[in-house]
Amino acid sequence: ETGVTQSPTHLIKTRGQQVTLRCSSQSGHNTVSWYQQALGQGPQFIFQYYREEENGRGNFPPRFSGLQFPNYSSELNVNALELDDSALYLCASNSGNTIYFGEGSWLTVV
Amino acid sequence: GEDVEQSLFLSVREGDSSVINCTYTDSSSTYLYWYKQEPGAGLQLLTYIFSNMDMKQDQRLTVLLNKKDKHLSLRIADTQTGDSAIYFCAGTNYGGSQGNLIFGKGTKLSVKP
Numbered sequence: 001e002t003g004v005t006q007s008p009t010h011l012i013k014t015r016g017q018q019v020t021l022r023c024s025s026q027s028g029h030n031t032v033s034w035y036q037q038a039l040g041q042g043p044q045f046i047f048q049y050y051r052e053e054e055n056g057r058g059n060f061p062p063r064f065s066g067l068q069f070p071n072y073s074s075e076l077n078v079n080a081l082e083l084d085d086s087a088l089y090l091c092a093s094n095s096g097n098t099i100y101f102g103e104g105s106w107l108t109v110v
Numbered sequence: 111g112e113d114v115e116q117s118l119f120l121s122v123r124e125g126d127s128s129v130i131n132c133t134y135t136d137s138s139s140t141y142l143y144w145y146k147q148e149p150g151a152g153l154q155l156l157t158y159i160f161s162n163m164d165m166k167q168d169q170r171l172t173v174l175l176n177k178k179d180k181h182l183s184l185r186i187a188d189t190q191t192g193d194s195a196i197y198f199c200a201g202t203n204y205g206g207s208q209g210n211l212i213f214g215k216g217t218k219l220s221v222k223p
Contacts (some may be wrong), residue, residue: 002152002154002155006152033210033211035211040215041215041216042114042198042200042213042214042215042216043153043198043211043213044213045210045211045212048210056210058210090152090153092153092211097141097158097160098155098158099143099155099158099211100155101145101152101153101154101155102152103151103152104151104152
């Protein structure tokens with residue numbers, strides 16, 4: 001039990017649409033990160049939030065954005081979806097050095 | 111930046127030991143992690159090691175770190191069919207942010223009965 005829950009588990013969107021993915025982590029886990037995992041690849045870092053401020057970003061365009069809330073929940077928003085955005089999106093939270101992942105949200109863009 | 115490489119496949123017989131290897135490029139990586147991913151699931155944290163340690167043991171798992179060669183390995187003793195999964199090695203990048211992990215492409219472990 002990682003204490004990190006994500007929703008929805010699966011969703012299908014059309015190219016050009018927008019999507020919001022949600023993550024809830026344990027109380028006290030002040031850092032949350034989002035990763036994109038394409039089929040057959042390792043996860044790629046999208047960005048990280050610490051105490052509701054963006055605290056690092058990977059090589060993803062600005063149409064990938066996020067929010068972190070005081071109740072340890074967070075969101076990943078993706079605008080103008082492209083076919084290549086189809087992937088598993090993973091949320092991770094950590095307190096100190098232990099980094100836990102959720103089960104992910106599978107996004108398919110058609 | 112950091113680059114992490116792993117061999118893609120490993121096949122062992124049930125009861126044997128499995129050794130999954132990983133190399134990384136950034137010598138300033140402070141923490142190195144091993145995760146397990148079963149089909150259709152998220153990542154399960156197995157263990158992690160500080161860069162000032164050479165070895166860490168946790169039940170059937172043994173992690174060895176050779177900082178000079180930038181080589182990390184995960185040994186699974188008495189491998190079971192339930193250990194069949196993809197194993198990812200990951201390290202922090204030189205920015206040092208603990209949540210910013212750089213992953214390898216994963217090693218698919220197949221355990222034959």
